[in-house]
Amino acid sequence: MSRPDIDYDTLSPDLGERVGANSPVAGKAGSDDSKGFLFGLVAMVLAALAMSISPSLVRLADVGPYASAFWRVFLALPILWVWMRYAEAAEPAAPRASFTMATILAGIAFTGDLFFWHIAILRTTIANATFFATMAPLWVVIFGWLLLRQRVSRATLVGLLVCLAGGTALVVQSLAFNPSRAVGDGLAVVTGAFFGLYFLAVGAARGGTNAARVTFELSVITSVLLFLVAIFFEPRILPQSASGWGVLLALGLISHAGGQGLVSVALGRLPTVFSSLVIFLETIAAAVFAWILFGENVTLIQALGGVIIIAGIWISRPRS
Secondary structure: OOOOOOOHHHOOOOHHHHHOOOOHHHHHHHHHHHHHHHHHHHHHHHHHHHHHOHHHHHHHOOOOHHHHHHHHHHOOHHHHHHHHHHHHHHOOOOOOOOOOHHHHHHHHHHHHHHHHHHHHHHHOOHHHHHHHHOOHHHHHHHHHHHHHOOOOOHHHHHHHHHHHHHHHHHHHHHOOOOHHHHHHHHHHHHHHHHHHHHHHHHHHHOOOOOHHHHHHHHHHHHHHHHHHHHHHHOOOOOOOOHHHHHHHHHHHHHHHHHHHHHHHHHHOOOOHHHHHHHOOHHHHHHHHHHHHHHOOOOOHHHHHHHHHHHHHHHHOOOOO
């Protein structure tokens, strides 16, 4: 009698205990999980770096904040469309659910994110705006519990608190109440709430399709909504110089196509809360860019805050 083939993928979760830690099956699964986690982590780190330049570019743009938000997304659409076509040609059998409810919600959430974010950048310091905006992990935990009844581990909560402490150190010199910055700080807090919703929505959307399609379709929705906002609020939408177009192209290709595309890639491989914590690295990089371009000096305390953020991310890393 021939030995029946066994489909290990359909067996119960305690398969690792029955086949043993040194089994080729367990080893291969662990290796694949480790590679997927590492790939997702690298993608999220690169996403944070790509998005960290956006506050400085918004300041340099020669159009208003809503116009720059629209061009940021719209100019990225051709690149995102090519990426989507290439990704789906490479894996024709992969699921490709189109314009799901989660993707639509991600597009709406990202519209809210950019609507408040670009105004906040002009109303407060770049360090403050970025810190409050990247408090998304706090909102991911809150909204995840309230809306989805998701719970997080103690290590994740500790890591979140450590990251918040590090971020506070980054902006401690400008946290004193300043009426001229109060509105900008408040808008940045609202930005963080929308960014948290965006993380949850993209994470849900990635369950039914690939990163390229999710990023392209949410960007279509966001660009349409931001175009309506820009038409209504902005006296002028078109940039007035070649350098102005260059700034907007950098926003579109680096911050949006690169940054948001890599976020979508990472959210298919990493837990949502941990992914949002890695985005705290954007605060560090944004402070460095603001120091180089606008003279917003980085002090020793701020540098220590950056080290604390990295420690918080390490503490919150998934253990399995």
